[in-house]
Amino acid sequence: MLIRALHDEGVDLIWGYPGGAVLHIYDALFKQDKVEHILVRHEQAATHAADGYARATGKPGVVLVTSGPGATNAITGIATAYMDSIPMIVISGQVDSSLIGSDGFQETDMVGISRPIVKHSFMVQNPQDIPMVVKKAFYIATTGRPGPVVIDIPKDVTDPSRKFKYQYPESVKLRSYSVPGKGHTGQIKKAVEILLAAKRPVIYTGGGVVQGEGSALLTELVTLLGYPVTNTLMGLGAYPASDNQFLGMLGMHGTYEANMSMHCSDVVLGIGVRFDDRVTNSIAKFCPGAKILHVDIDPAAISKTVVADVPIVGSVTSVLEEMLELIKQSDTDVDRAAIDQWWKQIEGWREKDSLKVIPAPDDVIKPQQVIQCLYDITDGDAYVSSDVGQHQMFAAQYYKFDKPRRWINSGGLGTMGFGFPAAMGVQMAFPDAVSVCVTGEGSIQMNIQELATCLQYQLPVKIVCLNNQALGMVKQWQDMQYGGRYSHSTYAESLPDFIKLVEAYGHVGVRIEKLSELKQKMAEAFALKDRLVFIDVLVDPMEHVYPMAIKGGAMKDMYLSKTERT
Amino acid sequence: MRHIISMLLENEPGALSRVVGLFSQRNYNIESLTVAPTDDHTLSRLTITTMGDDRKIEQITKHLNKLVDVVKLVDLTEGAHIERELMLIKVKATGAQRDEIKRTTDIFRGQVVDVTSTIYSIQLVGTSEKLDGFLAAISGTTILEVARTGVSGISRGEKVLSV
Numbered sequence: 001m002l003i004r005a006l007h008d009e010g011v012d013l014i015w016g017y018p019g020g021a022v023l024h025i026y027d028a029l030f031k032q033d034k035v036e037h038i039l040v041r042h043e044q045a046a047t048h049a050a051d052g053y054a055r056a057t058g059k060p061g062v063v064l065v066t067s068g069p070g071a072t073n074a075i076t077g078i079a080t081a082y083m084d085s086i087p088m089i090v091i092s093g094q095v096d097s098s099l100i101g102s103d104g105f106q107e108t109d110m111v112g113i114s115r116p117i118v119k120h121s122f123m124v125q126n127p128q129d130i131p132m133v134v135k136k137a138f139y140i141a142t143t144g145r146p147g148p149v150v151i152d153i154p155k156d157v158t159d160p161s162r163k164f165k166y167q168y169p170e171s172v173k174l175r176s177y178s179v180p181g182k183g184h185t186g187q188i189k190k191a192v193e194i195l196l197a198a199k200r201p202v203i204y205t206g207g208g209v210v211q212g213e214g215s216a217l218l219t220e221l222v223t224l225l226g227y228p229v230t231n232t233l234m235g236l237g238a239y240p241a242s243d244n245q246f247l248g249m250l251g252m253h254g255t256y257e258a259n260m261s262m263h264c265s266d267v268v269l270g271i272g273v274r275f276d277d278r279v280t281n282s283i284a285k286f287c288p289g290a291k292i293l294h295v296d297i298d299p300a301a302i303s304k305t306v307v308a309d310v311p312i313v314g315s316v317t318s319v320l321e322e323m324l325e326l327i328k329q330s331d332t333d334v335d336r337a338a339i340d341q342w343w344k345q346i347e348g349w350r351e352k353d354s355l356k357v358i359p360a361p362d363d364v365i366k367p368q369q370v371i372q373c374l375y376d377i378t379d380g381d382a383y384v385s386s387d388v389g390q391h392q393m394f395a396a397q398y399y400k401f402d403k404p405r406r407w408i409n410s411g412g413l414g415t416m417g418f419g420f421p422a423a424m425g426v427q428m429a430f431p432d433a434v435s436v437c438v439t440g441e442g443s444i445q446m447n448i449q450e451l452a453t454c455l456q457y458q459l460p461v462k463i464v465c466l467n468n469q470a471l472g473m474v475k476q477w478q479d480m481q482y483g484g485r486y487s488h489s490t491y492a493e494s495l496p497d498f499i500k501l502v503e504a505y506g507h508v509g510v511r512i513e514k515l516s517e518l519k520q521k522m523a524e525a526f527a528l529k530d531r532l533v534f535i536d537v538l539v540d541p542m543e544h545v546y547p548m549a550i551k552g553g554a555m556k557d558m559y560l561s562k563t564e565r566t
Numbered sequence: 567m568r569h570i571i572s573m574l575l576e577n578e579p580g581a582l583s584r585v586v587g588l589f590s591q592r593n594y595n596i597e598s599l600t601v602a603p604t605d606d607h608t609l610s611r612l613t614i615t616t617m618g619d620d621r622k623i624e625q626i627t628k629h630l631n632k633l634v635d636v637v638k639l640v641d642l643t644e645g646a647h648i649e650r651e652l653m654l655i656k657v658k659a660t661g662a663q664r665d666e667i668k669r670t671t672d673i674f675r676g677q678v679v680d681v682t683s684t685i686y687s688i689q690l691v692g693t694s695e696k697l698d699g700f701l702a703a704i705s706g707t708t709i710l711e712v713a714r715t716g717v718s719g720i721s722r723g724e725k726v727l728s729v
């Protein structure tokens with residue numbers, strides 16, 4: 001009944017791991033061929049893979065885990081999806097209804113444990129409720145501001161001997177849940193007036209534009225106005241990064257020009273963003289001269305940190321459509337002279353070239369050079385998922401994403417171990433695409449067991465490991481704030497031989513140690529289209545990520561290198 | 567400022583814990599909370615009193631509204647409203663104090679609902695302020711036990727919270 005309901009909901013792929021409480025469901029899976037199941041090697045990986053699938057396709061990812069440890073192993077992945085508003089359904093088995101509350105074998109209160117990190121959750125009481133619960137769960141997970149939904153199912157509820165007439169509901173109506181549609185026209189008019197009168201505007205967009213399928217409309221708006229645009233870490237790809245109007249990423253490791261433009265702006269149009277602390281730096285010093293126009297589908301995201309002068313609650317596409325319409329009809333024109341002047345100022349900041357890479361001596365590879373090389377080899381057209389750390393920031397800064405849903409990373413929770421399973425999710429969604437995981441030797445060890453899954457299902461993911469022999473991001477902070485005391489952030493002497501390791505799992509490993517061999521070896525690795533290749537690149541272990549926001553300052557306050565600050 | 571937020575909640579398992587969990591998760595405080603089913607058995611009415619400035623209260627109501635179980639919500643303190651709380655209080659009542667306590671109870675329009683030779687159990691209904699006032703007024707006596715229900719409320723006039 002459950003599998004049939006999933007199929008009727010349009011699900012053809014689920015990620016999971018079996019156990020006692022879900023054996024009825026696994027037996028049902030065995031007896032059908034409509035829904036494909038991928039057996040991962042750890043439940044956390046199931047959630048990240050489903051998450052990666054959802055980010056790349058826009059369709060909800062589906063996970064099936066058993067009760068107790070299966071459910072708790074899924075928690076990190078649920079929290080990761082929740083923080084980044086990713087649609088996901090997690091079905092967890094539960095002990096028999098009669099045993100609930102008795103500390104039965106493998107019992108955990110999954111609804112309780114997951115409560116703060118889900119959009120909603122259900123505990124199924126009766127078999128006949130399954131179709132309606134599934135319908136509601138998908139509806140809630142995918143509409144409005146998306147998010148993960150947990151369905152906890154006691155084992156007796158999936159007992160095949162309990163038969164009921166199956167009917168999948170056509171539609172769902174929840175009196176207590178409404179999805180914001182169009183924005184308030186009066187507010188949009190007000191925003192457009194302010195936007196057209198702006199002299200130093202910046203359009204700042206985030207994950208909401210990617211999730212809300214607003215990229216094309218955003219690009220149209222930016223082109224029409226001729227204004228500069230910047231994306232958050234979550235929003236990369238929403239506007240083509242190779243275009244001249246793009247200032248690069250903003251925030252903690254954003255470009256000099258993006259952060260300076262924000263700080264000096266007179267109007268900020270934020271779309272699908274949440275004015276996160278990694279972007280704003282000190283709220284009190286944030287964009288002192290700017291009027292804030294804020295578009296988001298979630299009313300609670302508006303004025304949560306930075307107070308909006310013009311709040312607009314609505315779906316990104318409908319609000320952008322209406323804005324475009326109003327701008328085209330408007331008698332007022334953009335203040336071209338002022339905007340030209342503004343661009344001159346921005347070009348001045350650009351000349352600083354805050355992402356320039358200074359080559360290292362002795363053929364040593366700089367991590368940034370690896371990403372630049374990756375960009376060239378994949379023609380800028382790969383799906384790039386990443387783990388968390390310096391390598392993540394280098395990937396975000398140096399891989400110029402021109403399309404949405406190509407950059408897949410855990411922005412909100414910052415989950416090490418996310419990247420590799422997410423890349424599996426991408427590869428399942430797009431078998432012919434190039435799915436790359438940019439990782440560090442620290443992060444990759446947090447879900448390395450999935451090498452086995454990739455062999456079983458022939459997933460030719462490419463893993464690019466920026467091996468700096470340390471928890472680089474931690475070490476960078478220790479360099480900058482703790483007098484270089486590397487407390488538990490190095491382990492060079494105990495690193496595994498990744499090449500032997502991946503070979504033991506039946507894959508191909510390539511080690512690159514010299515800059516002079518980088519291009520060719522990378523090209524060779526990517527030429528192995530049908531194989532998983534682990535590319536272990538030894539990079540300069542002392543490198544830091546710059547620019548970097550100075551804590552407690554304004555957006556204009558940045559370190560630009562180890563010796564230079566604004 | 568003190569706010570009274572009242573809502574209609576789906577009468578379903580887990581609904582209450584989602585509301586309460588939201589408060590602890592986001593570091594909002596709950597001064598009092600009352601909840602019981604309404605005439606429509608599928609709905610509960612839940613009333614929370616909390617403290618915060620306007621921005622904080624706005625965030626609280628927005629987040630509450632996002633909960634799938636919350637059907638409708640009103641901040642009663644935004645308009646004219648009636649608030650009531652019930653208090654049961656057990657005090658030592660001996661000697662001269664017996665009369666004194668009875669008199670104070672009458673002044674506050676309370677009732678003595680249970681009596682022994684040494685004890686009064688008193689019931690009092692009113693705003694939280696009035697109940698606090700009563701406690702202050704009898705502060706000279708030995709209070710053995712206080713049970714308060716927390717605030718319940720309703721808007722004045724035509725305004726109705728319903729689905």
Ligand SMILES: Cc1ncc(C[n+]2csc(CCOP(=O)(O)OP(=O)(O)O)c2C)c(N)n1
Nearest residue numbers: 389390391416440441442443470471472473
């Ligand atoms: C699960 C988890 N634990 C701890 C952290 C804190 N953390 C952030 S970056 C980082 C270092 C990551 O090291 P590595 O994967 O080698 O990447 P590098 O920074 O060296 O590129 C750590 C420990 C985290 N983000 N996630």
Ligand SMILES: [Mg+2]
Nearest residue numbers: 440441470472
């Ligand atoms: Mg590292």
